[in-house]
Amino acid sequence: MAPIFRIPLGIVVMLLGMLMTFKAETMLEWFGENAWAEDKMGFGQSRLFYKLLGTLVAFLGIFIMTNIISDILGGVAGVFVRGT
Secondary structure, eight states: HHHHHHHHHHHHHHHHHHHHHHHHHHHHHHOOOHHHHHHHHHHTOOHHHHHHHHHHHHHHHHHHHHHHHHHHHHHHHHSSSSOO
16 A cells, blocks of 8 residues: 555544543543443453554554565465465
């Protein structure tokens, strides 16, 4: 992907992740409690789940912006493609 598209897309994804992290209470109000997080991590851990998810999205945005995502996806694809 050309840098003219990759960098703004990465910035938008990163900012979305940061917003998810900083506004975990709003995410909880909009989407409700996460049943998996409540069951596996304990009562009241949906906020932590939304913060962790936001952190992962922010890192994904950084990976998109710096083009590291192509190396990551290429490595994952290499597992499924038979080498010659």
